[in-house]
Amino acid sequence: MAHLPRVLMVAEKPSIALSIASVLSHGQMSTRRGSTEVHEFDGMFRGFKAHYRVTSVIGHVFSVDFPEKYQNWSTIDPQDLFDAPIQKKESNPKAHICRHLSNEARGCSYMVLWLDCDREGENICFEGKSIIIECTGFDMKDSKRKVYRAKFSSVTEKDISKAMDNLVEPNRDEALAVDARQEIDLKVGVAFSRFQTSYFQGKYQNLDCRVISYGPCQTPTLGFCVQRYMQINTFKPEKFWSLRPHLMKDGYELQLEWDRRRLFDLEAAVVFQKLVVEGRTAKVIDVSEKQEIEHMDALFEAQFSPLADSGRALSKCGKCLRYMKHITAVPPRLFCGTCEEVYYLPQKGTVKLYKELTCPLDNFELVIYSVPGTEGKSFPLCPYCYNSPPFEGIDTLFGPAKTANASAKTKTGSGMPCSLCPHPTCPHSLRNQGVCACPECEGTLVLDPVSFPKWKLNCNLCSCIVMLPEGAHRIATTSNRCPECDSAIIEIDFNKKTTPLDNGATLHQGCVLCDELLLSLVEVKHGRSFVRRGGRGRGRGRGRGRGGRRGSKAIDPKMSFRDF
Numbered sequence: 422m423a424h425l426p427r428v429l430m431v432a433e434k435p436s437i438a439l440s441i442a443s444v445l446s447h448g449q450m451s452t453r454r455g456s457t458e459v460h461e462f463d464g465m466f467r468g469f470k471a472h473y474r475v476t477s478v479i480g481h482v483f484s485v486d487f488p489e490k491y492q493n494w495s496t497i498d499p500q501d502l503f504d505a506p507i508q509k510k511e512s513n514p515k516a517h518i519c520r521h522l523s524n525e526a527r528g529c530s531y532m533v534l535w536l537d538c539d540r541e542g543e544n545i546c547f548e549g550k551s552i553i554i555e556c557t558g559f560d561m562k563d564s565k566r567k568v569y570r571a572k573f574s575s576v577t578e579k580d581i582s583k584a585m586d587n588l589v590e591p592n593r594d595e596a597l598a599v600d601a602r603q604e605i606d607l608k609v610g611v612a613f614s615r616f617q618t619s620y621f622q623g624k625y626q627n628l629d630c631r632v633i634s635y636g637p638c639q640t641p642t643l644g645f646c647v648q649r650y651m652q653i654n655t656f657k658p659e660k661f662w663s664l665r666p667h668l669m670k671d672g673y674e675l676q677l678e679w680d681r682r683r684l685f686d687l688e689a690a691v692v693f694q695k696l697v698v699e700g701r702t703a704k705v706i707d708v709s710e711k712q713e714i715e716h717m718d719a720l721f722e723a724q725f726s727p728l729a730d731s732g733r734a735l736s737k738c739g740k741c742l743r744y745m746k747h748i749t750a751v752p753p754r755l756f757c758g759t760c761e762e763v764y765y766l767p768q769k770g771t772v773k774l775y776k777e778l779t780c781p782l783d784n785f786e787l788v789i790y791s792v793p794g795t796e797g798k799s800f801p802l803c804p805y806c807y808n809s810p811p812f813e814g815i816d817t818l819f820g821p822a823k824t825a826n827a828s829a830k831t832k833t834g835s836g837m838p839c840s841l842c843p844h845p846t847c848p849h850s851l852r853n854q855g856v857c858a859c860p861e862c863e864g865t866l867v868l869d870p871v872s873f874p875k876w877k878l879n880c881n882l883c884s885c886i887v888m889l890p891e892g893a894h895r896i897a898t899t900s901n902r903c904p905e906c907d908s909a910i911i912e913i914d915f916n917k918k919t920t921p922l923d924n925g926a927t928l929h930q931g932c933v934l935c936d937e938l939l940l941s942l943v944e945v946k947h948g949r950s951f952v953r954r955g956g957r958g959r960g961r962g963r964g965r966g967r968g969g970r971r972g973s974k975a976i977d978p979k980m981s982f983r984d985f
Contacts, residue, residue, distance in 0.1 A: 425463065425472040429529040431522065431549050433536045438477035440576040441535055445473065445585070456521035466531065467588075476525055478518050481541075482548040483509040485603045487611070494615055502612040507604055519552050526553040532568045534591060535584075544599035546570060546591040606637050613640075662690035666697050677703075732756065736774050739784035739805060747772060755788075755804050764804035766790065767836070775801045775871075781847050782811050789871055790838070796886055796946050798879045799869050801849050802838035810837040840867040840881035851881065854898055857908035857934055860945065861885040868898055868911070878933070886946040887933070892916045894927075903932035913939075 432438035435457050442450050442460035450462035460475040485507045491497050511519055526532065534549060536542035550568055569588035573580045613635035621633055661683040668675045684690040732746035738757040745755040745764070753772065755764040766772055767790050775787040780803035791799040839849040847853065855865040856878055864882030876889035876896045889896055894914040901910040915927045921938060922929055931939045 425470055426466070426531065427529040428466050428471045428473050428531045428533060429526050429553075430473060430475040430533045430535060432475070432477040433542065433545065434479060435477045437535065437576055438475050441581055442473070442475040444578045444581045445475075450475075455525070456517045459525060471531070474525055474529065476521070478522070478545065478549060479513065479516055481512050481545055482518050482522075482552065484512045485607050486510055487607075494619070497615075499612040499616040499619075502615075503608050505608075507607060522549055522552045523555075530566050533571055533585075533588065534568065535571045535573070538572050538574065540595045540599045543570075543592050543595040547593065547596040550591065609637050610635055659685055660687075661685050662687055664690070664693055664697060668703060735772070736786035736788055736804070737779075738762075739780065739786075742784075745804070764808050766804070766807070767802075767838075770797075778849070780806060782806065782844065787839070787849065791871070798884075798886065799871050800838045800840045800867070800879065800881070801870065803842075806837055806839075806842060808836075812837075812843060838881075840865075840879070855881075855909065856898060856911060857906070857932075859883060859885050868896065888944040888946060889913075889933075890915065890921075890939075890942045892919050899930065901930070903935055905935045906932065908932050908934050911939075 430438075430441065432441055438458065438460065442462065445464055446460070446462035450460045452458055452460050455476065457477045457479065460473075462473050463470065464473055465471070466473070487502065487505055488508055491502065491505050532550070532553060534546040536545045536549075553568075568591065570591045571584040571588055573584040614633065617633040617635055618631070662685075663683045664679045666677045666679075668677065684693070732748040734744035735747035735755065736745055737743065738745050738760060740762075741757065741759040743757065743759045745757045748754050748756055751768065753766045753768060755766065756762075757764075766788070770790050770792045772788050772790055775789040778787045778801075779785065780787060783803065783805045785803050785805045787801045787803055789799060789801050791797060839847070840851055840854070842850040843852055844850040845852055849870070851865060851867060854868050854870070856868060857866050858864075859866050859880040859882065862880065862883040862885070864880040864885075866878040866885070866887055867881050869877050869879050873895075874892050876891065876893055878887040878889065880886070890913060892915075894916060896911060896913050899910045899912050902908070903910060910930055910932055912928070912930045915922060915929065917925065917927055920927050921942065929938065933939050933943055
């Protein structure tokens with residue numbers, strides 16, 4: 422059986438070679454190691470079956486430099502470098518790219534170059550081409566042995582297939598342009614670097630003069646910056662004069678603008694002023710109409726980052742279980758790039774992930790919202806519940822949610838945090854974390870879960886805060902209720918060093934309204950004196966019975982499981 426003709430394909434870097442081979446072989450290829458990987462497979466090439474070898478270089482194969490005799494700085498005048506010959510050397514001898522290409526090109530009948538579609542890529546094409554011709558005797562005049570150039574704009578299946586169907590020859594003129602640029606950069610850069618280094622040596626004590634390099638682009642740019650800096654520092658203000666005539670017609674006043682804007686010669690400005698005054702009338706020679714939308718034009722010219730590229734990953738979405746990004750810009754919000762949905766958050770505070778806990782209703786990870794300061798409030802919230810309260814009639818049950826300062830502006834719902842949620846089994850809800858009635862409003866005092874070591878109760882509707890014993894190891898609500906006021910019994914684990922209990926005991930349970938010990942240790946902030954409300958309290962609110970917490974036991978809110 423006759424051997425298939427071989428086609429060598431060379432890309433600019435290994436990742437592109439892998440992509441090209443994967444597309445052309447439909448994933449059916451073998452890979453072996455070399456200086457760079459070589460991917461082999463069989464396929465069709467220009468109407469006949471062939472064996473492919475796909476490999477790559479690593480950027481430019483060669484770099485330019487001066488011959489050895491021009492390397493001595495002390496004996497060669499920098500000016501002589503402009504007339505000195507140059508030679509090409511292998512850019513990275515340790516990579517052995519030249520040897521690699523010559524080995525892979527042996528036995529190949531065709532060569533396809535997949536380099537970047539610019540002048541630099543065209544130059545690398547001829548670098549690889551020269552290696553193969555020199556090392557393998559690749560005869561360019563032989564019609565059966567030819568070098569092609571693939572032009573492509575992206576490494577996609579469509580563009581790679583299109584490039585294979587439209588192979589061209591490499592452009593020598595573009596490659597020679599790069600050769601000229603490399604020679605100019607070398608001669609100018611080396612000559613000026615040597616000149617600067619020798620000139621500044623010994624002139625400045627604190628200047629490292631071992632090598633002061635010159636960049637053909639960077640150094641002139643630095644010169645422009647220095648020039649502008651000197652102009653600003655040496656600028657001296659000068660007086661100038663400008664004409665600002667006003668026209669009156671039928672009671673309408675129009676201010677005119679002078680094309681010359683200003684004059685630094687007072688006498689000349691006075692002459693123009695007299696001409697305008699003596700003229701008295703003006704002739705309209707052209708009329709144009711323009712809409713005053715400068716700010717809108719500026720917005721069109723501005724560049725905005727998409728939400729998917731903004732923020733940082735914070736919590737998981739309950740729908741796709743992917744991380745949502747926290748956008749801190751006003752209004753603060755969470756953005757799910759997979760679901761393409763936005764969830765607004767409260768403003769004027771910080772938002773952090775809350776122990777990777779999840780909402781039992783929608784599986785969204787909870788976040789904790791905190792207002793800075795010792796008297797700031799903190800409460801957990803579910804992003805989905807906060808924007809779309811899952812309980813029907815939530816506004817009727819709880820009244821106006823004063824904590825929802827963001828939702829009113831963004832029109833995203835009632836703004837229901839966990840401190841307003843009536844879910845019966847969620848450990849973070851009002852029913853399980855609420856303690857007692859607020860002395861200031863119709864709200865409920867809820868235990869702040871992240872206030873350690875300065876434990877406190879926060880009202881879920883107003884700014885009232887009750888400071889609990891400071892330094893306690895743990896404070897938690899219990900399922901027990903106070904028989905006197907129907908408030909929740911809390912459990913406190915005091916610090917051994919500061920415990921107020923007898924015999925060094927640390928564990929204590931009690932009602933913050935009825936327990937004399939706890940009542941003496943709490944302090945109210947932003948509220949009236951903290952006393953127990955007897956009976957039904959003020960007889961309003963959410964039906965707490967005798968001043969109790971978390972709503973009346975008779976209330977059974979309807980749960981809406983839409984979207985779950």
